[in-house]
Amino acid sequence: MSPRKKPQAELFPVQEAVLSNGLRVRLVPDHDSPVVSLYTFFQVGSRNERPGITGISHLFEHMMFNGAKKYGPKEFDEVLESNGGRSNAYTTHDVTVYYEDFAAEALDTVLDLESDRMRSLTIDDRSLKSEREVVKEERRLRVDNEPAGLMDEALHALVYEAHPYRWPVIGWMGDIEAIRRADCEAYFRTFYAPNNATLWVAGDFEPDRVLKAIRKAYGDIPKGPPVPGVVNAEPSQRGERRAELRHPSRAPSLIVAYRGPQVTDPDTLTLDVLQFILGVGEGSRLQRALVYGKRLAVNVGVDWSWRRDPGMFAFHLELQPDADVRAAEDALSAELRRVAEEGVDPREVEKARNNLRAHLLREFTSNSGRAHALGTYELFLGSWEHGFGLPEAYGRIDAAKVQAAARRWLDPTQRSVVTLVPEDVRT
């Protein structure tokens, strides 16, 4: 069964190559617009960290813009923007991703920039000191002054006792302060080697010529040591866990999370379907029950993010100011019990499948979207071809499978609950 026969693959043929240093290269040419997107995926995230240097993956993402041998400090963006391009990056628990969108004629320059920093990044005390302050400000923005950030941090520390998913991607403030240059140097050697990276190029270019250019730019970067594995020592959960956060908010909030499987588990795609049935769209079950029916919540979201190690299936509820948190929790539990006990309607499954297919198509509507989606599928599912095969895989999921997954994963004894309790600081 060749994935190239599938309709989406015909829309976007993918060419692939592996360099002798282990760098994986994927090319997705498309000549509709005179632009190109380049994505570099490194298989490293906060799960590869240890206590004492939490946040180093994210801090390192900042360090990558501070100069290398050929292009000095801050030249990366200077050269890129001068050539009609823009860049950014993000770090998660599992992956660190760098990307650039730019005018097609700048492709060789961008390859030169990207390969320069993979080959010879400068790591010095001065830039570390400056980026440390910037990251601390980012943490103040996203966590310390943002209740949703505080709750998410409390949730991870509650769900995970031993696994590195326990700490926040941005790291604990004290650890951000403590990371040293030597930590960064070791980190770079291990995780930013070509054999731990995949390059995705999508847009207006000739693949043969660009593959040659990539070989020239990256070919001489030495292979790194094998990446150490991550130990998952997470003990089993023996009953519900709870945490409470007091904050000067006007309205309470609630997160209820259940332990979920790792991405490669066969139930992962079934949980995608369940996520859509429960929480995606105005007509989804929880939106109807909690926002429009009982009017307890202002917003409801279901977060089922694929993770390399066992993840979590989480419900985020922003409540009405006068809502009773316990009543909201009970109403949510009742809806989840209804799925586990009574199952779902085949029409709801079909609706979820239609939306998952549309979601996939939507990802493919831009060069950046194609490179990002296919790169992510490759990283999590083991092959980008599985991404093209997703609509077919979702097609094999029926109502019985959804009910079985709900029974298995939405187990009240495996629940963790974080509540945000409004508190007036002025009194």
Next chain:
Amino acid sequence: MTAAKHRTVRAVEVGRGLRLHRLRTPGGLPFTVAQRGRIPLVAVRLVLSSGAAGDPRGKEGLADFTMRLLRRGTALRDAHALDEAIEFVGASLGLFAGEDQVAVALTTPAEHLPAMLHVLSELVRVPSFPEDEVRTERERSLGQFANDVDDPSLLADRALIRTAWSGHPYGHDVTGTRASVGGFGRKDAVDFHAAHFGPRPAHLFVVGAVDPDEVAGQIEEAFDSWADGPRTGVEVPAPGGVSRGGTVVVVDRPEQTQSQVRLAGPAYRRGAPVQFAAQVVNVTLGAGFTSRLVREVRVKRGLSYGVGSAFDTLRAGGLFSVSSFTKVETTGRLLSVMRKEVDRMRKRGPTKAEVEKAQRYLAGLFPLRTETNESLAAVLADMALYGLGDDWLDRYRDRVHAVSRAEAQEAAAAYCFPEPPLTVVVGPAERLRPQLERFGPVEVLSADDVL
């Protein structure tokens, strides 16, 4: 399926092989179809030149409230049936209100386009605004205000709009205030709909892998009965400038460890010829990762994670603003650096090298603005709403490249705060006051004052 014989499709070439097919339904709805791409997802966008600027006094937020209610029931279907019709097929619907436009954006798998055009037509023609849905939406909006208190960045933006354009139709957030929304009833939405919705101030756009002639027939069928209504959209007087320039408005949030900071002064209306020179100035001062502001604030001093400047332009006027945030202790220092950089830009403008770099940046990234069907539909809508001209897409890059250094200097002199800007800070007022007094008289508001 549809006969084209009575139809004269006027196709306009707008650059890069893109042809716009333009027509008008018998009822008077202008529409534009653009055939494009291979992905079987079609973007549909219906815009009306109405919006928050048309909110009656005391009814601030009504345009936004009315828009959100469109999908909560029509003469033919209740909210659940509408949600099912849209969401079952994998389509998605967005309802937006801006200051001087409202928009319904639909993305649908191509095979469901005819059915979705009917849904869209129903939403804008015959919404029923059921009493209980109005009540739910009102409660939900009020609940959202309570949640918004926790978003310092949003509080800063709300305080800025409210102060800078005080007394003008642009001088309130599109979502209104707790006081105004708390008073909304069914009749308000019904009246707003009657006053502002109709084919003549509207324009419909369809972009995707479609046959323009076939789609024209589908649009005519779906919108056949939409006629009459208002002749024109909302007329907005030009705002005189920015009120309370030179003052420092502090929204007091005693528990915060970080302050949000905004500076603002008057700018030009959307589509004004100066826009290209002004964008060159903006890129140099505060867009991207290599702007002067990023260099001075983030790179050299590590004062913030983000800093930027922007021209927000509307039909009748615009604002030029600079935004950032920093820990409470360094707020005064951050403001000094921001002010100093804007002053430097106003006095000398960008250098020749900076002008050239900004031109390459703007021109190189321009194609990304229309890369997806949704984004192209939105740009086509803006071209129509703001009279940007049919050659907007084709000539944008030439116009950017044509900006001279002298023109950029003039734009900098005109918009980089020739008069003292309005300053807005969200954070703990008591700790901030000593740092802020040197920037102007300090006025303290509570979060409730801006919600």
